[in-house]
Amino acid sequence: MADNTDKAQPIAVTAHDLPLHCPQPGAPLWARHPRVFLDVLKEGKAVCPYCSAQYVFSGERPSGHH
Structure with missing residues (x-):
């Protein structure tokens, strides 16, 4: 997870987060x-x-989620 110092930039999150x-x-x-x-x-x-703060999911979704 990236540190969000600029609130205008979305924070990329993955299944790990x-x-x-x-x-x-x-x-x-x-x-x-x-x-x-x-x-x-x-x-x-x-x-x-x-x-x-804006979060955007990236990567593969965890199994069991649609």
Whole structure:
């Protein structure tokens, strides 16, 4: 998972990052907010309702998810 220092740039996530939640581990203190889980598999992308970070799923989907 790439560090998101530019909120305009989507963060690429893979099956390894699931279940996806924001903020990510290691986020700087200023970027902390209540943890929210995001369904990035539904549309291939998700936006955090707290900080507007954009996540885009890439790679192979995990088995059992459509």
